Amino acid sequence: MTTFDQLNKDVNNNELESSKFLTFADVPSGLLEAIMSYLSYKDSIRASAVCKAWRKAAVAVRVAEKYPWVVSFPKRGDSVYLFDPLERKMYTLNLPEIAGTNVCCSKDGWLLMRRSSFVDLFFFNPYTRELISLPKCELSFQAIAFSSAPTSGTCVVVALRPVRRDAIAISIWNLGACEWVAKEFTCSLGFDPYMHSNLLYANDHFYCFDLGGVLLSFDPASSTVNCESWDEHRCPYLHNDEWLGLPKRIYLVEQRGELFLMYTCGNERPMVYKLVSSKWEEISSAAALNGLTIFASLYSSETRVDVPVMRNRVYFPRYGLHNNQCVSYSFDQGRFYPRKPLLKPINLWGMQPELCPLQSIWIEPPSKTFLDGLM
Known part of the structure; x- marks a missing residue:
């Protein structure tokens, strides 16, 4: 060898x-x-x-997934309130740039704002105070959403307005474009123009779910619309006179590309469904949620997984009712926190406070550096 x-x-x-x-x-x-x-x-x-x-x-x-905060816009003045739902701390931001405007959508730390004229839209980052104007949107809309931050280079904004039950109008704005592109599409399955969910961006599509069980999907790349219907999955809160005078809301959210649907009706238990193999399966227990947390709002909702203390809950952007805590529903405990988040209406047509105020929305939390600057 x-x-x-x-x-x-x-x-x-x-x-x-x-x-x-x-x-x-x-x-x-x-x-x-x-x-x-x-x-x-x-x-x-x-x-x-x-x-x-x-x-x-x-x-x-190890980094626990960051949970969103609530940003609220008072009807008057230029002060904006930023609320941490877990630490129960509130911060006041002085932002004259957005005085007299309404919030439309939130994503990646950016807000899509609308002036009272309805046609003037702009992106605004409340932490950097950067403002990016959009061309005038001549078409009125009932739902609007954007795909990513306007600084990402791939941002698309889509505004939806049901024209009638068999047709919808969609306006599209691509980053850098000088104008919106408006098109009308036929929806053969019908689409409820009065009661539908927020517009959601996921899987390169924009989705919207209506009261009658129709899921509308819009592909901005090919500019095509697809509709699917679940006749057995109309809003369950429609078929009982006990719920007739209570506000009903539909929320559409996603987690890693999977779609979740949620119905709320006053103080009733939120009803959550997950789209599995073209079938909506109800999630009736905490075990089925598997650590999911839904942060619901009328214009754009968020989800997180395995956030300590917040697991298996639905959070709403209504706070200050009891010790400055956000209203939430725990699937582990089977109840709301606080226990009676809303007062029942005095009569059939009485007004009841909303779990999701119109001028409150979820937003990515600020950095520690930003908060230190507020002290």
Whole structure:
């Protein structure tokens, strides 16, 4: 045997001998942290139980998913209120740029605002105070949403207005365009022009769900509309006179591309459904939610997974009713917090406070640096 062959044999034997004593704890810390950074919050907790080395790596990179805050716009003045629903802290922002405007949508820390003229729209970031104007939108709309931050380079804004039960008008604005493109589409299945969900962007499409069980899908890339109907899935709160005088709302949200539908009716339990293989399956227990939290609002809703203390809940942007806490519904406990979030109307047509005030919406939380500047 040559010297070279003997050297290879010795090296291989040493490697085999050493490998007998290797454990998970021997994986380099840098590699462990890189692996742990891809885990969800729940899986990161589970991985922490393997050994001390894994626990150290998991804790080093573990970041609980940030939950959104409420931003509210008073009817008068130029002060805006920013509310942390978990810490129950409120901050006041002086933003004269948006005095006298209405909020339309929120995404990625940006707000889509509308002036009282209805045709003047602009993006606004309340943390950087950056303002980006849009061309005048001559078509009135009932729902509007945008795909991504206006600084992303791929932003698309879509405004929807049902013309009649068998037709809808859609206006599209692409980033950098000088004008909106308006088109009318036929909806053979019909679409309720008076009661429908928020407009939701997910899976490169814009979605909207109506009271009669029709899901409208718009593809901005091909400028095509598709409708699907679930006759058995009309709003369940329509068929009982007990709920006749109570405000009913429809919310459409997504989590990692999966669609969730929610109905609310006054103080009644929120009814949540998940679209699975072209069928809406009701989520009636906390176990079925699997750590999901829904942050509902009339114009744009958010979801998060495995946020500590907030798991298996629906949060609404109404706060200040009891110790400055947001109204929420816990599927674990099967009740609202506070226990009686809304007063019942005195008579059939009495007015009841909304769980989602018109001028309140969820927004990405500010950075610590921004908050330090408010102190």
